[in-house]
Amino acid sequence: MSESTVEVDIVGNTLKYGVDGTIDFDDILCILPDPAPSQYRVLFFQKTEKDSDESEEHTYLKKIDIKSLPSELSRFVTTIPSHLQNAERPPVIQVVISTGSGTGKAKTVFQDALQPLFNYTGLEGIEVYETESAQTITELTQSKFINHAAEGIPQTIILLSGDGGLIDILDIFYKSKQTLKIPPNIALIPCGTGNAMASSIGLRSGPIPGLPTLLQGTPSPIPVFGARFSPGSQFVVDEGRQRTPIESDSDDAAYRTIHGAVVASWGLHAALVADSDTVEYRKFGIDRFKMAANELLYPSDGSPSHRFKGKITMTLRKDGHEGDVRREILGNDEHMYALAAMVPRLEKEFLISPESVPLSGEMRFIRFGPMSPEDALHLMTLAYQGGKHVTEETVTYADIEGLRIDFLEDEERWRRVCIDGKIVAVERDGWMELYKEPERLLHLIQ
């Protein structure tokens, strides 16, 4: 790096270099010590302004090499973590670009920031995969990630996606019959719509969210829940037009299982996620959820919002008895919103479960019954205002060990549930049961 190292000055909270180079401290990703003595590499973000209607705004990762380290910059000095570089047991680094996530920015984020990060840090041999269909991540997990884990090969999977990518991976891991020797490390670069997991572990700030944590975070086990369905239940895919079977993870034909780490819901939440998962709605980014909610609360045919019918049974811990549980059936069979969450946030500002601690393994249940659209919207607004909805009398908020719903609906569209963004249509007279998985097979960099 020596041929192009520059002198720097610190003025306030900015680094000045060259003729008119300026870097705001907030735009510094990290400073890497160079193998050469007294040299450092500053990695920083630089935004290009949108100069015409056609061109998109980009945030690029750039670098300068500097001759000395002013003390004001010492807090940025970072060494490459062992989940990216390890002389003794080099990890396989795999990047997955989910081209269908969010509003389709994942590839741009990779080209503008992640690829330069690899170049500037000298990380080589990175395997990069782009999704070509909704099955790509599942196929990659079956053909690559599971085998590495079974062979004891350390691996880091960098996911440029929403929650969907994480869920595709974990479902295959939890259904695998292989003995898994080493959990993969998963790093999230949130590129989805809700990005519930990334929002919950605090990855949603900075010019490229997730990138600082990739460099400075450490792995933690991911708690996972299982959702068992009565055997005729199916995935809803292709904008609601098709149904696909749920792979069974056991020889037991009595149920089907899906795994998740974020949320299982029925009622308003599941219906709005399902209805808004179309190419048309996806163009609106995060607003697609509010638009679909509006249509459900104020149906355009003038009918009242739906009263979802089903019997809900909560499994609760008995006070003071570790491991002992009791079951409680809700007194009312009509519902508007029923949701179990393993994380506090479903979007950056949507705090559905303020008492949830991310990655703690707790599961919380949030439910309210049929009410006017205005009152329902008020509760949703409170959720955006620091999760205040949970103190309202109309809301049930409970720390649960499990949950069962027996659906009492004739029409399929009211039997749709959402598991971490995936939609399942439960069969008529069918049921869903949620439970906490005892094992932790994957690690998340946080």
Ligand SMILES: Nc1ncnc2c1ncn2[C@@H]1O[C@H](COP(=O)(O)OP(=O)(O)OP(=O)(O)O)[C@@H](O)[C@H]1O
């Ligand atoms: N090239 C592709 N063709 C078809 N489907 C794709 C493609 N790439 C990704 N997908 C699918 O698009 C969906 C995107 O899900 P993902 O969770 O990553 O984003 P999101 O739904 O926008 O965000 P979130 O779940 O955080 O709200 C997934 O079901 C994924 O399998």
